[in-house]
Amino acid sequence: xxxxxxxxxxxxxIYVIVLIMFAVILYPLVWAFSMSLNPGxxxxxxxxxxxxxxxxxYRWLFTNPRSDYALWYKNTLIVAFANGIASVCxxxxxxxxxxxxxxxxxxxSIYTFLLLQMFPxxxxxxxxxxxxxxxxxxxTFTGLILIYVFGGLPMNVFLVKGYLDTIPRxxxxxxxxxxxxxxxxxxxxxxxxxxxxxxxxxxxTFMAPFFDFLTPRIIIRSPEKFTLALGLxxxxxxxxxxxxxxxAAGTILIAxxxxxxxxxxxxxxxxxxxxxxxxx
Amino acid sequence: xxIKNAIGEQRHSYSGHNPAWAALLSVVPGLGQLxxxxxxxGVLLLVFGLSLIYTLSVPLFNGIVGLIGLGxxxxxxxxxxxxxxxxxxxxxTVILLGLYALNLNDAYRDxxxxxxxxxxxxxxxxxxxxxxxxxxxxxxxxxxxxxxxxVIFPLLFMISLAFTNYNLYNSPxxxxxxxxxxxxxxxxxxxxxxxxxxxxVLAWTVVWTLVATTLQITLAFFLAVMINDSRVRFKKLIRTxxxxxxxxxxxxxxxxxxxxxxxxxxxxxxxxxxxxxVMIPWLSDPLWARIAIIGIQVWLGFPYVFTLITGVLQSISxxxxxxxxxxxxxRWKKFRYITMPHVLYATAPLLIMQYSQNFNNFNxxxxxxxxxxxxxGQNSGATxxxxxxxxxxxxxxxxxxxxxxxxxxxxIVVAAFAFYQFRRTRSFREEDMY
Numbered sequence: 001x002x003x004x005x006x007x008x009x010x011x012x013x014i015y016v017i018v019l020i021m022f023a024v025i026l027y028p029l030v031w032a033f034s035m036s037l038n039p040g041x042x043x044x045x046x047x048x049x050x051x052x053x054x055x056x057x058y059r060w061l062f063t064n065p066r067s068d069y070a071l072w073y074k075n076t077l078i079v080a081f082a083n084g085i086a087s088v089c090x091x092x093x094x095x096x097x098x099x100x101x102x103x104x105x106x107x108x109s110i111y112t113f114l115l116l117q118m119f120p121x122x123x124x125x126x127x128x129x130x131x132x133x134x135x136x137x138x139x140t141f142t143g144l145i146l147i148y149v150f151g152g153l154p155m156n157v158f159l160v161k162g163y164l165d166t167i168p169r170x171x172x173x174x175x176x177x178x179x180x181x182x183x184x185x186x187x188x189x190x191x192x193x194x195x196x197x198x199x200x201x202x203x204x205t206f207m208a209p210f211f212d213f214l215t216p217r218i219i220i221r222s223p224e225k226f227t228l229a230l231g232l233x234x235x236x237x238x239x240x241x242x243x244x245x246x247x248a249a250g251t252i253l254i255a256x257x258x259x260x261x262x263x264x265x266x267x268x269x270x271x272x273x274x275x276x277x278x279x280x
Numbered sequence: 281x282x283i284k285n286a287i288g289e290q291r292h293s294y295s296g297h298n299p300a301w302a303a304l305l306s307v308v309p310g311l312g313q314l315x316x317x318x319x320x321x322g323v324l325l326l327v328f329g330l331s332l333i334y335t336l337s338v339p340l341f342n343g344i345v346g347l348i349g350l351g352x353x354x355x356x357x358x359x360x361x362x363x364x365x366x367x368x369x370x371x372x373t374v375i376l377l378g379l380y381a382l383n384l385n386d387a388y389r390d391x392x393x394x395x396x397x398x399x400x401x402x403x404x405x406x407x408x409x410x411x412x413x414x415x416x417x418x419x420x421x422x423x424x425x426x427x428x429x430x431v432i433f434p435l436l437f438m439i440s441l442a443f444t445n446y447n448l449y450n451s452p453x454x455x456x457x458x459x460x461x462x463x464x465x466x467x468x469x470x471x472x473x474x475x476x477x478x479x480x481v482l483a484w485t486v487v488w489t490l491v492a493t494t495l496q497i498t499l500a501f502f503l504a505v506m507i508n509d510s511r512v513r514f515k516k517l518i519r520t521x522x523x524x525x526x527x528x529x530x531x532x533x534x535x536x537x538x539x540x541x542x543x544x545x546x547x548x549x550x551x552x553x554x555x556x557x558v559m560i561p562w563l564s565d566p567l568w569a570r571i572a573i574i575g576i577q578v579w580l581g582f583p584y585v586f587t588l589i590t591g592v593l594q595s596i597s598x599x600x601x602x603x604x605x606x607x608x609x610x611r612w613k614k615f616r617y618i619t620m621p622h623v624l625y626a627t628a629p630l631l632i633m634q635y636s637q638n639f640n641n642f643n644x645x646x647x648x649x650x651x652x653x654x655x656x657g658q659n660s661g662a663t664x665x666x667x668x669x670x671x672x673x674x675x676x677x678x679x680x681x682x683x684x685x686x687x688x689x690x691x692i693v694v695a696a697f698a699f700y701q702f703r704r705t706r707s708f709r710e711e712d713m714y
Contacts, residue, residue: 011511018518021503024579025524031547032536093419101416109420116431118698120640120667123687124434126441126674130364131433150430153423182415211531214642218675229531236535244539251532262527263520266587 036249057249069250071224072231076209079141079227083148084206087156090149091201092194095160096186100172110161117154121147125218132219139221147215148208156201163197164190196268203265210254228254302391303384312387316394321406325383332376343369350444351456359444359457367436371428435691441684448678464685474682477658477669478689484570485665489639492577497631499578500585505619508593519590526583534647537576538563541648564653566662573648573663577638585627585634592626593619636697642667666690 039054061069097103098110121128128147129138137143171193172185180188191198209216213229220226226234228250236247297316306312310326347366351357411418442464444457468474507518525533540547541562549559562572600618609617624631642665645651651664651672659677660669666686673683 007511011509014506014509014512017503017506022521025521028533028536028540028579029524029528031540032532090423094423097416097419103416103420105420106416109424115695115698116427118636118694119431119435119691120642121431121434122640122642122667122671123691124431124438126680126683127364127434127437128430130360130437131429134361134364146426147430150426153427154431207529211529211643213531233531233535247535251529251536255528255532258529259524259527263523266523266527 032248033252035245036252038245040245057246058253060246061250061253068223068226068231069228072226072228075141075225076227076229079144079148079209080206082141082145083209084202086145086149087152087205088198088202091153091156091160092191092198093186094153094157095164096190098157098161099164100169100190110158113154113157117158121151122214125214129218138219139225141225144209144216144219144227147219148205151215152205152208156205160194160197160201163194167193199265199268203261207258210258297391297395299388299391299395303388306384306387309380309383312384313390316387316390318390329383336372336376340369340373344373350458354452354454354456357456359446359452359455361452363437363440363444363457367433367440368429371433371436375425375428438684438687439691441680442688444681446680446684447682451678451680460681464681468682468685468689473657473659477660478686480655480658481660481664481666481669484663485639488570488574488665489635492574492581493635493638495574496578496581497585497634500582501589501623503582504586504589504593505615508590519587522586523583525580526587530580531643531647533580534576534644537572538648541572563649566653566655569649569653569663573644576648577641577644580644581634581638585631588627588630589623592623595626596622636694639665639694639697640667641665642671646671666693 036057037053037055039052039056061067098106132138132143132147137146167190171189172180175185175189209227209229211229213227213233216227216230217233220230223231232247232250235250236243302312302315304312305315308326309329310322310324313322313325316322343365346357346362347369349362350359351362443459443461445460445463446452446457450457468478503522506512507515507522512518541549543549543559543561543563546562548562553560560568562568596619601614604614604618645663645665645668649661649663651661651668653662655662659673661672664672667690670683670686670690673679673686
């Protein structure tokens, strides 16, 4: 009797904590969502539950001639796809070389990669700016994509190499016996087995341009080449309070698809991440 | 050894062939290979090597001279360009020297083989061999060159800037830069404004990294163990909501938080604290700003750790707990001696990475309050961590030399941490297994 009382109390205690966490997690998200539906633009007069809902800010983003939102979305998608595809190709083949081949300088290269992934790309931004300026890649998507792909390379190669190391080598040895070349082994055996970690790299590199306002801020100058993060940041940075509702609408339109993909793939992603890092 | 010699004898050995000679002749790339009677390889190397020397030696030499002097005439020379070209020349020279060493080594090894009587492979065979053995090099070398440009070069550039006098008042193209030795570091540690700022930023960076990360891990651990309790229902719903802060792009949530914490119109003051008759200066008071930032990071960061730990908890075998029940272990003892070791063993590398991520968590600090509020007598804000301070020195104040000097200090911290992590990461202990 006493034990069951205690157990019931404990369980309700857990539920109370869960409810508090729900409130803390959802409060800012719901707040941002309701801001985007509030008519008017001033933060001073806004209420959590607006008197009348309105989609005017969403309409503004796509129809107002002063809004470049659709263009930013297109730019970001271009950069994101290019980054995702290029990164996956380079990262997997490099990880394959590091995981399966013994060659002169291999160990030192891995040490270099590990050390480099610790340094934030931000530290070298002045130099990157001057370098891109020298080769006329400033204010181009090519320059931006190059920085994304190679800036993220060390970290991602390390991640995939860790995962490939967990795949038994007997598999490629026996395929080699049967006369398979390096590329066959790579595409037919390792890539299919490494799908979870390839998915992680693909998703992370695809999403990076959506989140990052800093790199484009340094590299991109012309407004018609802005990415979403940079465009929205500039938009809100000028007049923080006055543009906030439109900003909220703009971010909701990014957050919704990304959060959906994320929640759908979460199990897959976590197994990829955890296996690569813990077994690696 | 005897068998090898015997085979060599049969295959007609060239005992007069001297590997040392081959290597020595290779001082001019290709000649050693010709001496080894590998005609095509030799000619290719000779042409390639001579044309490289012909086209590159003057620019490389000029680049290095420019790096040493950083220009003589402000009308003609831009020190930044000279610096860029100089560093690129040094990198290229190192790469070329590496290739040159490979060339010497190749001639020596071929000559050894020839001396031992191994037959010279046909061209077709040679191509096949170089694909077989060279595959990793074909993959790694081009990528490494790009990495050298985009990751290593900027770091070298940053390091060099720390030893120049490059700031807003002395900046190219109007002025020339000069090497100033350790003057910037001296200023950093001796001038009151700098040393005070450096000390307070360093202290806050350490506190921030330790407190925010530890809090987010502790909260995640606590919640994960709690939700994993068999009596709790709706697990799936709870876990989905708990992951939300991770799923929504942090760039946006931080800006939303910046609005919510606004001193005047922010929702947190208006909706919650106004009922108690207090308005908390979240953005203008150093202490409150720091508390707010740590709180936001815990909100942003706990879901990732929560999901990781949940995954590990589900993989711990029930037998352990049953055995503990038989022995009459208390709940705390089960947690301490079964759950904790399992979770920490499986997730330690990822948890350590959380610390290093927060050390470099520029986005949150900058987007929330740009490192502010300002502090008198310092040129860093109250919530500035090293990386955000470097950023504002570079891009707002154009004080490149000091930003670079601070970056180097940061780099030393990062490298020390990296070294510590290398030694702990299992993948390095297993490296030697192959």
